[in-house]
Amino acid sequence: MTERFSGNVLRPIDGPEAKRPTMGEIGLNNFAPYLMNRVIARWNASLADDLKALDITTAKMRALAILSITPSVTINELSVFAVTEQSTMSRTLDSLEDQGFIRRQPRPDDMRVRDVTITAEGRAAFESLWPTMYDDFLKMFQGIDEEEYRTFVAVLHRILQNIRLHEV
Amino acid sequence: MTERFSGNVLRPIDGPEAKRPTMGEIGLNNFAPYLMNRVIARWNASLADDLKALDITTAKMRALAILSITPSVTINELSVFAVTEQSTMSRTLDSLEDQGFIRRQPRPDDMRVRDVTITAEGRAAFESLWPTMYDDFLKMFQGIDEEEYRTFVAVLHRILQNIRLHEV
Numbered sequence: 001m002t003e004r005f006s007g008n009v010l011r012p013i014d015g016p017e018a019k020r021p022t023m024g025e026i027g028l029n030n031f032a033p034y035l036m037n038r039v040i041a042r043w044n045a046s047l048a049d050d051l052k053a054l055d056i057t058t059a060k061m062r063a064l065a066i067l068s069i070t071p072s073v074t075i076n077e078l079s080v081f082a083v084t085e086q087s088t089m090s091r092t093l094d095s096l097e098d099q100g101f102i103r104r105q106p107r108p109d110d111m112r113v114r115d116v117t118i119t120a121e122g123r124a125a126f127e128s129l130w131p132t133m134y135d136d137f138l139k140m141f142q143g144i145d146e147e148e149y150r151t152f153v154a155v156l157h158r159i160l161q162n163i164r165l166h167e168v
Numbered sequence: 169m170t171e172r173f174s175g176n177v178l179r180p181i182d183g184p185e186a187k188r189p190t191m192g193e194i195g196l197n198n199f200a201p202y203l204m205n206r207v208i209a210r211w212n213a214s215l216a217d218d219l220k221a222l223d224i225t226t227a228k229m230r231a232l233a234i235l236s237i238t239p240s241v242t243i244n245e246l247s248v249f250a251v252t253e254q255s256t257m258s259r260t261l262d263s264l265e266d267q268g269f270i271r272r273q274p275r276p277d278d279m280r281v282r283d284v285t286i287t288a289e290g291r292a293a294f295e296s297l298w299p300t301m302y303d304d305f306l307k308m309f310q311g312i313d314e315e316e317y318r319t320f321v322a323v324l325h326r327i328l329q330n331i332r333l334h335e336v
Contacts, residue, residue, distance in 0.1 A: 131188060144327075149323075151316055155309075162310050
């Protein structure tokens, strides 16, 4: 399963009769969605372990990470950015509010919307876990140079654009 | 949140005193694990929808995909490759066996291990869903050229190596 596929993985489809390469021709190891699933599952599991040692959940870390770099967001936006179900995010915010890490306030011009902001304590909490997270990230990308990293990130951005465009 | 980080995201750590860039300096949109989580969640959700229309689950699809290109694997290997919990994979295989898509046989030299193989019917089932999957994949990578794709895949391979090496 480790050979490289010599043909074009992304062969364009010219019409209903165009030939698609088979999964076997491409090979699992050239099929990016498979590799991404493997990588991200491992990253998430390993980070969750490390965060557990710091007594914080992945959902809390993600909420604090996003809030630490945005002035304010809604619960809906937060659950999209954090890739976390809205019900889970809602419970997570309850707990973060109890800990004094975030504040929720009704928006003055639309009382149905509540804006979430981070407190100084929340910011400090994120700063205390960031070194763990960043060092895991560095280990993950060890041996990859900045240019490869930029291409990697550019491809991910393009995919996110395609997803919005085509509603994949 | 869309600006590019001008510095080095992967700045090496020279020692405990070395300065790490902050999450805010890097920006969510330059932080690959965040982007990968967004992308893969969307890919999985959208593929699951399309597979539902073909009356098959993601776990079944993944098992058939892997089995269609390997002579035989154990349940343990299958659950790793398919990024699926072993208990879920076990139930998935029960159901695939009932459908006549796979066979499980004790290994002659070690009766505790059961090898899983795909049947002709299972192969046909995977072939019937592959066009849907491949076309979703093409849409996802639209506008990305083969060279970028190869770099992208090479980075993913390197990460998988790093994960094994460092037990991230």
